[in-house]
Amino acid sequence: MSHKALFSRAFEAAPKRLHFAAHSHHLWPDAxxxxxxxxxxxxxxxxxxxxxxxxxxxxxxxxxxxxxxxxxxxxxxxxxxxxxxxxxxxxxxxxxxxxxxxxxxxxxxxxxxxxxxxxxxxxxxxxxxxxxxxxxxxxxxxxxxxxxxxxxxxxxxxxxxxxxxxxxxxxxxxxxxxxxxxxxxxxxxxxxxxxxxxxxxxxxxxxxxxxxxxxxxxxxxxxxxxxxxxxxxxxxxxxxxxxxxxxxxxxxxxxxxxxxxxxxxxxxxxxxxxxxxxxxxMLDDQGLTTAGISAWCEPLMQRFAAAAEAGRAGPLKEAVLLNPVTRGPRARFLAFQHPEAAKWQAILENASVITDVRDDVIRFGFGLYHDPEDVDLLAEVCADLLAD
Incomplete structure (x- = not known):
C-alpha cells in the first residue's frame, strides 16, 4: 500500500523532484x-x-x-x-x-x-x-x-x-x-x-x-x-x-x-x-505509528544499501556506509562517507534529486512517501549522474 496520497500537495508542487531528505526537511503531508x-x-x-x-x-x-x-x-x-x-x-x-x-x-x-x-x-x-x-x-x-x-x-x-x-x-x-x-x-x-x-x-x-x-x-x-x-x-x-x-x-x-x-x-x-x-x-486516522513507519522504511533502506553494495548506484559502491541496516533502533537515513560526497550531493540536487551532505558524508533519508520504485529510480539516477 502506497502512502503517497497523503503528500499529494507536495508532489503537485514539485512533480519532477525526487526527495530523499526526509531526515532533514521532511515533506509536509496534506494534513x-x-x-x-x-x-x-x-x-x-x-x-x-x-x-x-x-x-x-x-x-x-x-x-x-x-x-x-x-x-x-x-x-x-x-x-x-x-x-x-x-x-x-x-x-x-x-x-x-x-x-x-x-x-x-x-x-x-x-x-x-x-x-x-x-x-x-x-x-x-x-x-x-x-x-x-x-x-x-x-x-x-x-x-x-x-x-x-x-x-x-x-x-x-x-x-x-x-x-x-x-x-x-x-x-x-x-x-x-x-x-x-x-x-x-x-x-x-x-x-x-x-x-x-x-x-x-x-x-x-x-x-x-x-x-x-x-x-x-x-x-x-x-x-x-x-x-x-x-x-x-x-x-x-x-x-x-x-x-x-x-x-x-x-x-x-x-x-x-x-x-x-x-x-x-x-x-x-x-x-x-x-x-x-x-x-x-492523520497518523492516528491511518493507523500509523513510529514503529509502523520504521517498518515501512527499513526494507526501502535495505533495498538502496543493497543496490549501492552491488554497484547499481554508481560510485556509491566505493563509499563507506556508516550505518548499515541492522536489527534494533536505527536512524531513518543512510550515511555514506566518501571524499566526493559534497560533489555528489550538488550533482544530484541540480537534477532535482534531493539529499544532503555533512562534510564528507552524503545522507539519504527515507519516509512514508517513498515506494520501492522510488528507491530503484534513485539508484539508477546515482549510477547515471555520479559516474565519472
Missing part, C-alpha cells in the same frame, strides 16, 4: 496544510483572543501527543519553543554554578556545538567532549567520563545526526542524574518519531529535546523539551509565558510555573503546533 489554514482562520476570527483556545486546546493536545509518543507520565512536562537552540539556552541558564561544567561529544548538532564554543569563549562554560569515533566503544567511554567527572550537565544525542549511530545506554546515563546535578539531556531530534522511544522508566530524571522539522513532518517552529520535575526550577532566561499557571518563587520575586511551563519563552507563532496536531491526527 499539515489544512491545519495551518486553521491557524490562519482562528487568528482572523479571534485576533488577540486566539490565545485562549491555543492555551486551552491546541497546546495541551500537542503536549499530550508528545507524551504519548515518548511514554511520558503527563503532557505537563512538555514545553514548546520555535527551535531547540532556545530551549538549550534556557536550560543552561538554570544552572546556577558558573562556569557551567558540561560533558558532551564531538558529534553534536550545530546548534549546540556552536553555542557551546561561544560559551567557552565567554568563559561561561567548560566543555568536555568525548570523541564519537570509534563508535564500537563510544558508549563505554562516554559513561566512564560521566561517572568519573564532576559535571553540571551531560548532553548526548539519541541518534547522531551525521552518521546515524544510535546511543542505546540512556537508562544507565539517567542513573547519574539528580536535581542537584548533573542533569542529563538527550538530544532526540533524530530519534523523535524515527525510533520508537519509551522514556517511562527515566522520565523523572532526564531532559529530552526534539522537534517537528524532521520525522514529525510538521515543519519548523515546533521544538519541544520534556523537563522532569525538580530539575532547573528557576531558569534565568525565560519569557513572560513562564509566569502563567501555578507559580512558585520567593515573595515579591520572579514567579515560575511549577511544571515545564517554567521554560516558556514569550510570544511565538503557534501555527507549527496546529500542523503538528494535524499530522498526529
Amino acid at each position: 499539515s496544510y489544512f491545519a495551518h489554514m486553521k491557524a490562519w482562520d482562528l487568528a482572523a476570527a479571534m485576533a488577540d483572543t486566539k490565545w485562549d483556545p491555543i492555551f486551552a486546546d491546541v497546546i495541551p493536545e500537542a503536549q499530550d501527543s508528545v507524551a504519548k509518543e515518548l511514554r511520558l507520565p503527563s503532557g505537563d512536562s512538555v514545553v514548546f519553543a520555535p527551535n531547540t537552540h532556545e530551549l538549550l539556552v534556557r536550560l543552561v541558564s538554570a544552572v546556577r554554578r558558573k562556569p557551567v561544567r558540561i560533558l558532551s561529544t564531538d558529534g553534536e548538532f550545530h546548534s549546540f556545538r556552536r553555542q557551546a564554543e561561544a560559551w567557552e569563549e565567554a568563559g561561561t562554560a567548560q566543555v568536555t567532549r568525548v570523541p564519537v569515533r570509534p563508535f564500537h566503544d563510544f558508549a563505554e567511554r562516554f559513561l566512564k567520563a560521566a561517572r568519573e567527572g564532576r559535571f553540571d550537565l551531560i548532553l548526548v544525542s539519541q541518534v547522531f545526526f551525521r552518521t546515524g549511530w544510535v546511543f542505546g545506554r540512556m537508562a544507565e546515563l539517567a542513573q547519574l542524574s539528580t536535581p542537584a546535578g548533573p542533569w542529563v539531556v538527550i538530544d532526540g531530534y533524530h530519534g523523535f518519531m524515527a525510533v520508537d522511544t519509551d522514556l517511562s522508566a527515566i522520565a523523572d530524571r532526564v531532559f529530552y529535546i526534539g522537534g517537528g522539522y524532521k520525522y514529525a513532518m510538521a515543519g519548523e517552529g515546533c521544538a519541544f523539551m520534556h523537563a522532569p520535575e525538580g530539575f532547573g526550577e528557576r531558569p534565568e532566561i525565560t519569557g513572560w509565558y513562564a509566569e502563567f499557571g501555578d507559580l512558585q518563587g520567593p515573595p515579591g520575586g520572579v514567579g515560575y510555573a511549577r511544571d515545564a511551563g517554567r521554560f516558556w519563552g514569550a510570544t511565538f507563532d503557534p501555527s507549527a503546533l496546529f500542523r503538528f496536531n494535524g499530522v498526529r491526527r
Whole structure:
C-alpha cells in the first residue's frame, strides 16, 4: 500500500523532484496544510483572543501527543519553543554554578556545538567532549567520563545526526542524574518519531529535546523539551509565558510555573503546533505509528544499501556506509562517507534529486512517501549522474 496520497500537495508542487531528505526537511503531508489554514482562520476570527483556545486546546493536545509518543507520565512536562537552540539556552541558564561544567561529544548538532564554543569563549562554560569515533566503544567511554567527572550537565544525542549511530545506554546515563546535578539531556531530534522511544522508566530524571522539522513532518517552529520535575526550577532566561499557571518563587520575586511551563519563552507563532496536531491526527486516522513507519522504511533502506553494495548506484559502491541496516533502533537515513560526497550531493540536487551532505558524508533519508520504485529510480539516477 502506497502512502503517497497523503503528500499529494507536495508532489503537485514539485512533480519532477525526487526527495530523499526526509531526515532533514521532511515533506509536509496534506494534513499539515489544512491545519495551518486553521491557524490562519482562528487568528482572523479571534485576533488577540486566539490565545485562549491555543492555551486551552491546541497546546495541551500537542503536549499530550508528545507524551504519548515518548511514554511520558503527563503532557505537563512538555514545553514548546520555535527551535531547540532556545530551549538549550534556557536550560543552561538554570544552572546556577558558573562556569557551567558540561560533558558532551564531538558529534553534536550545530546548534549546540556552536553555542557551546561561544560559551567557552565567554568563559561561561567548560566543555568536555568525548570523541564519537570509534563508535564500537563510544558508549563505554562516554559513561566512564560521566561517572568519573564532576559535571553540571551531560548532553548526548539519541541518534547522531551525521552518521546515524544510535546511543542505546540512556537508562544507565539517567542513573547519574539528580536535581542537584548533573542533569542529563538527550538530544532526540533524530530519534523523535524515527525510533520508537519509551522514556517511562527515566522520565523523572532526564531532559529530552526534539522537534517537528524532521520525522514529525510538521515543519519548523515546533521544538519541544520534556523537563522532569525538580530539575532547573528557576531558569534565568525565560519569557513572560513562564509566569502563567501555578507559580512558585520567593515573595515579591520572579514567579515560575511549577511544571515545564517554567521554560516558556514569550510570544511565538503557534501555527507549527496546529500542523503538528494535524499530522498526529492523520497518523492516528491511518493507523500509523513510529514503529509502523520504521517498518515501512527499513526494507526501502535495505533495498538502496543493497543496490549501492552491488554497484547499481554508481560510485556509491566505493563509499563507506556508516550505518548499515541492522536489527534494533536505527536512524531513518543512510550515511555514506566518501571524499566526493559534497560533489555528489550538488550533482544530484541540480537534477532535482534531493539529499544532503555533512562534510564528507552524503545522507539519504527515507519516509512514508517513498515506494520501492522510488528507491530503484534513485539508484539508477546515482549510477547515471555520479559516474565519472
